[in-house]
Amino acid sequence: MIHFDEMACLLYLEGQLDAARSRELAAHVEECAPCRELLHALESETTLLSSALTEENESIPARLLGEHTRRLPAWAWTLAFGVFAAGVYWLWIDGIGPLFDQFSSAGFGGTDLFSMIVFSGAFWEGWSDIMDAIQIGVVVLLAIVAIEWIRRRLRRSAAIAVVVSALLLAVALPQRASAADVRRGRAILIPAGDVVHNDLVVIGPSVRIDGTVEGDVIAFTRSLTVTGHVTGDVIAFAGGVAIDGNVDGNVRVMSHSMILEGTTGKNISVIANTLELTSKGNVGGEAIVLATDADLDGKIQRDLLGLFGRGDLEGLIGGEAWIRGGSLEVASTAEIRGPATYEGPQQPIVEAGAKLASPIRTEITQGMRRTRMTTARTAVRAVFGYAALLAVGILLLLIFPGFFRATLREAGSIGLPIGVGALALISGGFLLVLGVLLLFVGVGAGMASVMAYAPVLYVAHIFVGVWLGNRIRGESPDNTSAIIGRMALGLLILRVVELVPVVGWLVWLAVVLWGTGAVLMGFYRTSRLQSAPVPA
Amino acid sequence: MSPAEQAATQERIALAKAGNSEAWGELYREHAPAIFRFCRRAMPTREDAEDATMDIFIKVRQKLSQYDATRPFSAWLYTVAANHCWDLLRRRKLRQDLETGEVENMPLEHPDPGQLTQLIEKRTGQEVRRALDKLPARSRMALVLRYYSDMSYDDIAATLGVRRTFVGVVLLRARHQLREILEGQGGASLAAGGAS
Known part of the structure; x- marks a missing residue:
């Protein structure tokens, strides 16, 4: 068959x-x-x-059901606020308070230190340059594009893994000093012949190290003098630092004045009002120097990156030199073995006899001397900033309409985004502090963590602006031009209100918290729920 | 689905097309679990299935105006879902071993019905699901489309990009592969042996 x-x-x-x-x-x-x-x-x-195939053996993931994210109950943001308040309190009691105490017992108040270092000399101009609206706008767009790119290419678990490991790394880095020998006192002295077999943390008005420290030295002090030997790094927040001895590692200093007469085996990073590298001084590696007044008579074996108010070069630079500043003099005794670049308002003065590998490539910049802004300039800047913010808002709306609308919906619930924003900024505050600390350990990592927040803070205004516009003109129909009109109106009102002295500052704070929360929640929605499947 | 339910679904679709997010939400909640389960069967991991489900609904919302109301909504949904998943799998190059030529040349042998019955009777749904996960993408997809989504041979052909006449071959081959895997967990060789 x-x-x-x-x-x-x-x-x-x-x-x-x-x-x-x-x-x-x-x-x-x-x-x-x-x-x-x-x-x-x-x-x-x-x-x-x-x-x-059809047996219902597996539960549906909660994030697909969506209900839980539709509207968080009032207690959730009350809790968020509670945590925020507790966070601020804790940060103050355990973090900032003791830090200020340390500064005070070290001989100066926090405000003095801050204003001395950040708002004096060449730095302030640098800051204001960085904060230029257009630059932030570009950074914002780049960040958004980068996030979008990463989101599309990285699987969610991988993205989370990257973020978590970055955070862990950031947290793990500064823990080296945890087992250190901590000393406090009015005058701390490590006498010649004494050896500290550990990292040394010193807090007090005056610190003098004549002996040997087999490890790092971390100092909070008015005056730090090192004539002995440090086998690790020297990290100092100080009024004045003088290093006559030998440091085998790096020297990272934030100080009013700094004199380096000894040798350092590795790199130096100095933020100071005046820096003097004497003719006996020797830096084994690279130097990063931010100083109002810098006299470099000694030797820097490798590259120099300098931001000077006034710079004076008399010694050796073994590698490349990149200098930006108000003025630069290169004496006849100076030697630069690599290519040299200078950016400043006037030509550098180079004496005959100076040994240069190649002529200094000079770029004359305008506006380096600006110290005070005129009223007209402030007004122009305000208008310019408004236009830049509006442009970024429109671009966001056009490039990422889904994200924009999702964020706008989040902004509508007011309380929750403010709570989320507050939480985010508190954790951001920690990152910022960490970032500043890292600045002395690794410039890249510190800057990255600080820069990550700037774009979010910047776009925060846009969503609150549209929300405000909607309030005034009535809920918007879902068309782009109407949203842009409301954005323009809302932002204008916010900008004007923020010019009012005290109230303006409070409004700014509220808007930043509110908008940041909305942006973060918008990100969350678009990256996880995509917001489209679930109704608002 | 009763006519009343169908009418309610059609009304929701009409509202959702007009931009009513409440109606869209109801549609979503009604169909998301089934689509997630479909994706869970079609995709290698749970996470892939979650992501795919969300992407599918975004697509569906965008394409809602293209939906032809004379077709059952769930059938249309499955088509969108199947195309999306198949597209993802194809892009991941998970079907290197599945080019169409191979399907045409596959020898079809007559298995021993007794042994086949024995094998089937011994297996639980869970064992079968585990075996399905080990199948090559196209075989798994074909079985899911046919026996989970109840898709017609025409739709399966369109989704997988094979000629309609080969859908049966793809399905049979998938069954053979599945049997091989199930046998690997114990039992006699069935896929290529037996009486003819």
Whole structure:
């Protein structure tokens, strides 16, 4: 007997055979036991497959159900606020308070230190340059594009892993000093001949190290003098630092004045009002110097990156030199072995006899001397800033309409985004502090953590602006030009209100918290729920 | 689905098309679990299935105006879902071993019905699901489309990009592969042996 093959049997079961062949098979099966059995077996297989596939053995993930994210109850943001308040309190009691105490017992108040270092000399101009609206706008767009790019290419778990490991790394880095020898006192002295076999943390008005420290020295002090030997790094927040001895590692200093007369094995990073590298001084590696007044008479074996108010080069730079500043003098005794670049308002003065690998490439910059802004300039800047923010808002709306609308919806619930924003900024505050600390450990990591927040803070205004516009002009229909109109109106009002002295500052704070929360929640929605499947 | 339910679904679709987010939300909640389960069967991991489900609904919302109301909504949904998942899998190059030529040349042998019945009777749904996860993407997809989504041979052909006449071959081949895997967990060789 000729049997039907398995294919024919399957097609018969699935109703895919034509009528004539179906009848033929049905008739055959009546008489042929093996084919009948095969048909039954295939049918049971179908049943098994269907039931295996349709059995509801797995729960639906909560994030797909969506309800839980639709509206968080009032207690959630009350809790967020509570945590925020507790966070501020804790940060103050355990973090900032003791830090200020340390600064005070070290001989100066925090405000003095801050204003001395950040708002004096060449730095302030640098800050204001960085904060230029257009630059931030560009950074914002780049960041958004980068996030979008990463989101599309990285699987969610991978992205989370990257963020978590970055955070862990950031947290793990500064823990080296945890087992250190901590000393406090009015005058701390490590006498010549003494050896500290550990990292040394010193807090007090005056610190003098004549002996040997086998480890790092971390100092909070008014005056730090090192005439002995430090085998690790020297990290100092100080009024004045003088290093006559030997440091085998790096020297990272934030100080009013700094004199380096000894040798350092590795790199130096100095933020100071005045820096003097004497003719006996020797830096084994690179130097990063931010100083109002810098006299570099000694040797820097590798590259120099300098931001000076006034710079004076009399010694050696073994590598490349990149200098930006108000003025630069290169004496006849100076030697630069690599290419040199200078940016400043006037030509550098180079004495005859100075040994340069190549002539200093000079770029004359305008506006380096600006110290005070005129009222007209402030007004122009305000208008410019408003236009830049509006442009970024429009670009956001056009490039990422989904994200924009999702964020706008989040902004509408007011309380929750403010709570989220507050929480985010508190954790951001920690990152910022960490970032500043890291600045002394690794410039890249510190800057990255600080820069990550800037774009979010910047775009925060946009969403609150649209919300405000909607309040004034009525809820917007879902069309782009109406949203842009409301954005323009809302932002204008916010900008004007923020010019009012005290109230303006409070409004700014509220807007930043509110908008930041909305942006973060918008990100969350667009990256996880995509906001489209679930109604608002 | 009763006619009343169908009418309610059609009304929701009409509202959602007009931009009513409440109606869209209801549609989503009604169909998301089934689509997630479909994706869970079609995609290798749970996470892939979650992501795919969300992407599918975004697509569906965008394409809602293209939906032809004379077709059942769930069938249309499955088509969108199947195309999306298949597209993802194809892009990941998970079907290197599945080019169409191979399907055409596959020998079809008659298994021993007794042994096949024995094998089927011994297996639980969970074992079958585990075996399905080990199948090559196209085989798994074909079985899911047919036995989970109840898709017609025409739709399966369109989704997988094979000729309609080969859908049966793809399905049968998938069954053979599945049997091989199930046998690997114990039992006699069935996929390529037996009486003819």
